Amino acid sequence: MAPRTTTARPIFVVAGIGAGAGTGASAARLFAANGFRVAIIARGADRAEKLASEINTSGGEAAGFGTSDYTYKSILAVWDTIKSYKWPSTQESAPIRVALWNTGDPLFKGFLDVSEQDLNLSLEGSVQGPFAFARQAVLTFRENEVDDKGKRGTLLFTGATASTRGNTWTSAVAAGKFGLRALSQSLAKEFGKENIHVAHAIIDGGILTERRTVDQTDGSKDPRDTLLHPDSIASAYLYLANQDRSAWTWELDLRPAHEKW
Ligand SMILES: *[C@@H]1O[C@H](CO)[C@@H](O)[C@H](O)[C@H]1NC(C)=O
Ligand SMILES: *[C@@H]1O[C@H](CO)[C@@H](O)[C@H](O)[C@H]1NC(C)=O
Numbered sequence: 001m002a003p004r005t006t007t008a009r010p011i012f013v014v015a016g017i018g019a020g021a022g023t024g025a026s027a028a029r030l031f032a033a034n035g036f037r038v039a040i041i042a043r044g045a046d047r048a049e050k051l052a053s054e055i056n057t058s059g060g061e062a063a064g065f066g067t068s069d070y071t072y073k074s075i076l077a078v079w080d081t082i083k084s085y086k087w088p089s090t091q092e093s094a095p096i097r098v099a100l101w102n103t104g105d106p107l108f109k110g111f112l113d114v115s116e117q118d119l120n121l122s123l124e125g126s127v128q129g130p131f132a133f134a135r136q137a138v139l140t141f142r143e144n145e146v147d148d149k150g151k152r153g154t155l156l157f158t159g160a161t162a163s164t165r166g167n168t169w170t171s172a173v174a175a176g177k178f179g180l181r182a183l184s185q186s187l188a189k190e191f192g193k194e195n196i197h198v199a200h201a202i203i204d205g206g207i208l209t210e211r212r213t214v215d216q217t218d219g220s221k222d223p224r225d226t227l228l229h230p231d232s233i234a235s236a237y238l239y240l241a242n243q244d245r246s247a248w249t250w251e252l253d254l255r256p257a258h259e260k261w
Helices: 023-033 045-057 072-084 116-142 171-194 230-242
Strands: 011-015 037-043 062-067 096-101 153-160 196-203 251-254
Touching: 011 023, 011 072, 011 116, 023 037, 023 045, 023 096, 023 230, 037 045, 037 072, 045 062, 062 072, 072 116, 096 116, 096 230, 116 153, 116 171, 116 196, 153 171, 153 230, 171 196, 171 251, 196 230, 230 251
Parallel strands: 011 037, 011 096, 037 062, 096 153, 153 196, 196 251
Antiparallel strands: none
């Protein structure tokens, strides 16, 4: 029998794709185009399935994994489902090499309007869920051999302006996002020595999606001057995943050219 020379395509796990037009979806498409199988976690199986079949149709390979919420328990469970999933195109198991936590609920409101449910949602999406996600990612990466970049895996987190700065309408969001950033820094320090790369990206500005398109007040403006394009954020994530262990980033901040900051 000829020696087996094929290497199974690595898996990219992404949690949080919004309506399918933002950062998570762009990252799913870009990693698929760069040779990754993509496991998509979303609140709502249909959204995950819709993006997975779109990626399938355009020549990639993706599968959707719905979850009802981002509680600790649910995220542990959905990750187990991904690990035992049999990818149809191959009998080989493939390593999970990159994982991205990209959720965020738009809970922007004054402090006295923040309900207990808002607080729960923020902490679920930015603290509880990511703790479970990171636990599963670290345990999974530990089983990997180091790759040609000297890494066992890359764990990425999407942050926001509110990751480092509170504001009049961000008490709920900032409480969660500060927590997420603290988690990512702690993990980067604890697991760097195991060649696990943890990075946090501060997305400092509005993102260009279907909901938020060209600045209506000035049709001549190129929206990329004032809004981050999700495909451009995705390129930065691919760059982080491709960094080697000798010079890698913990924190990246990204903003459009005309952002006031
Ligand atoms: C994607 O394609 C695979 C075959 O490679 C198929 O088994 C799977 O059901 C497809 N998934 C979706 C969501 O279309
Ligand atoms: C918020 O979470 C706490 C702790 O899990 C729970 O006891 C409480 O019922 C939740 N509140 C709402 C409004 O969902």
